[in-house]
Amino acid sequence: MLPAARPYRDESDLVAIKRFTGEQRLRRPQGGDPHPGDLDWWLHYLSADENRADILHLWEDERGLRGWLILYEPNAFDMAVHSDERGGALEAVIIAEGIRLQNLRPHAEGAPLKAFACADESARIALLEQAGFTFAEDFLVCFTRPLTDADLSAPPLPDGFAFLPAVTADDVERRAAAHIDAFASKRMTTAAYHHFRTAPGYDPALDVALIVPDGVCAAYAMVWVDPLTGLGLFEPVGTRHAFQRRGLGSVVLREGLRRMRQRGMTTATVLTGATNAGNITFYESVGFRQVNTLRCYTRPA
Numbered sequence: 298m299l300p301a302a303r304p305y306r307d308e309s310d311l312v313a314i315k316r317f318t319g320e321q322r323l324r325r326p327q328g329g330d331p332h333p334g335d336l337d338w339w340l341h342y343l344s345a346d347e348n349r350a351d352i353l354h355l356w357e358d359e360r361g362l363r364g365w366l367i368l369y370e371p372n373a374f375d376m377a378v379h380s381d382e383r384g385g386a387l388e389a390v391i392i393a394e395g396i397r398l399q400n401l402r403p404h405a406e407g408a409p410l411k412a413f414a415c416a417d418e419s420a421r422i423a424l425l426e427q428a429g430f431t432f433a434e435d436f437l438v439c440f441t442r443p444l445t446d447a448d449l450s451a452p453p454l455p456d457g458f459a460f461l462p463a464v465t466a467d468d469v470e471r472r473a474a475a476h477i478d479a480f481a482s483k484r485m486t487t488a489a490y491h492h493f494r495t496a497p498g499y500d501p502a503l504d505v506a507l508i509v510p511d512g513v514c515a516a517y518a519m520v521w522v523d524p525l526t527g528l529g530l531f532e533p534v535g536t537r538h539a540f541q542r543r544g545l546g547s548v549v550l551r552e553g554l555r556r557m558r559q560r561g562m563t564t565a566t567v568l569t570g571a572t573n574a575g576n577i578t579f580y581e582s583v584g585f586r587q588v589n590t591l592r593c594y595t596r597p598a
Contacts, residue, residue, distance in 0.1 A: 299387055300364070304353070305349040311340070316525065317377070318330070318332070321377055321378075322528065326441075329439035334530045337499060337521065338519075341495060345492055352368040356387060356391065364377060364378035366391050368398055368399055368402065370411075372399060372408045373411040376412075384419075384423070388420075389428075395410075396428065396596070400598055407598075408598065412430055414594060425594045431596065436591055437571060438569055439590060440566065440568070441565065441588050444529070444562055444563055450555070452548045452551040454548065458508065458509055464494075464501045469487055469491055469494070471514045472504065473490035474513075475506070498521055498522075502556065504520070505549050507552075515545055516535065518534045519532055519534070520553045524560075529562035530567065531567040534546065536549075547582065
């Protein structure tokens, strides 16, 4: 009998999902599977206005949690299953449920549904193809970098530049403004950033913000840590347009790596678009190496 499905109920579910996600990531350290920090980012920013019972679903039995599904954006879903369930009936059921639930939601007319699989997940890819998905020729590069042997001393800063020791409530407006500028974001308002900071995994000292002499936040790197796996995640990293191509992205990234290691992390990970050659070179210049790719699959809604 397959594990039973149910919608999200309360914060104890989020605790269980994040623990489960870390445990599964331990089984695939070179994968592009979700990091617990991704859940905080999705639920407290990308889908902050959504009813969690509508977008987050769990499958469990007497052994505990066996898989979960999240709907985000108007037409995308992501998931995780226990390593014993990969490529099996439960994973097929979760994919089918992702299609069914996403088709009940409003989305742009003609926009395809999106699901994701790493390049080495042949069993999941086969299930997606059986469900009508095809590779969209769109993927993210998955990078990792060890933190154990690297020189992670504090990076030198231009005169008058300084890192905030932590982002406080008084810093939110300028920190949100940096994100808006870097990503042309309409979602990231000051109010949205205040809400995002309520995420359980958010640590203001891991919200790495570089401040220039006039008080503007020029560049930043958001760090998420997972004590279970020792894996730190960057999501997102950005530099205001007026300060790009001055090496400031590398500066905040190195400071983020230093703070990760201070929290006991042994490995850092980050994902970036495969078509962005500049970003790939940028991460490689700071010691990251490619370990996998996360591929996007689409099917008609």
